[in-house]
Amino acid sequence: MKRSTFIRILSGIKLVSNNVSIVENFQNKALVIIRVPEITGESPKQFRSFQKVLSSCSYYNIKPDGDQLLVTLTFEWD
Numbered sequence: 001m002k003r004s005t006f007i008r009i010l011s012g013i014k015l016v017s018n019n020v021s022i023v024e025n026f027q028n029k030a031l032v033i034i035r036v037p038e039i040t041g042e043s044p045k046q047f048r049s050f051q052k053v054l055s056s057c058s059y060y061n062i063k064p065d066g067d068q069l070l071v072t073l074t075f076e077w078d
Contacts, residue, residue, distance in 0.1 A: 006030060020034050030074070032073040034072075035070055059072075
């Protein structure tokens, strides 16, 4: 993945949640941690967008954290 693609994905993620932690440029990797109350897909476009994010990352984990979801994504670029 190109770094510019990662920046575009990251800006889209920040539109969904303002509770985003990012550790970037760790051996050409980025770790993104998102805390959201829920993940909803109300339209086919939202489903495709979420699928693109998951297919672009090299690792993801979604688990409950109290009354929120903790989404961990790892991205790698050239």
